[in-house]
Amino acid sequence: MPDTLTPQLIMAFDFGTQKMGIAVGQSLIESATPLPLFPMKDGIPDWNSLLKIIQQHQPTLFLVGLPLNMDESESELSLRARKFARRLRHQTNIDTRMVDERLTTREARDDLEYYQAQGRAKRLAADSFAAALLIQSWYRHPVGVQP
Known part of the structure; x- marks a missing residue:
């Protein structure tokens, strides 16, 4: 069971073969902020860019x-x-x-439409919002499995 009492900076990834959504969150205030899409090449990131x-x-x-x-x-x-x-952890x-x-992703598309209507989501995509939703779900139910 993860330690939910210690403040954590969380980074979430919505993996894809062409692009990957990334978000960051601070557990102390239960934030979740989508970042711009990260390009992938056949499911492989540019590790140098990702590590930066x-x-x-x-x-x-x-x-x-x-x-x-x-199912x-x-x-x-x-x-x-x-x-x-596994590679990320390594x-x-x-x-x-x-x-x-x-x-x-379906829920993220709905959120994105809302933010776009307000002019607040220019460089973001549903994949980044999906990554933010992973963080939000973690705050509610911090259960995950090892890769």
Whole structure:
């Protein structure tokens, strides 16, 4: 069970093969802020660029969305997201958890439409909002699995 009493800076990833949504959150105030999309090349990040972003934010916990099918079975994308999470943990030595991301992208698209209507979401995308939703769900129910 994760330590929910110690303040944490959380970085979440909505893994994708062409692009990846990233968000950061501070557990003390339960914030979740989407960042601009991160480009991927066939599911592989530019690790140097990604590590610079990580260094900039100094997270203490990573959440990686686990794209399960609605029947809870895993797909090829699930396996690739797990591989990314393992490499992330290996590259940084930061605690990394997989979090069920079913329906987050749909909810994120609804949120994004709201923010775009207000003119507040110019460089963001549903994937970044989905990553922020992973953080928000973590605050409500801090359960994740090892990659």
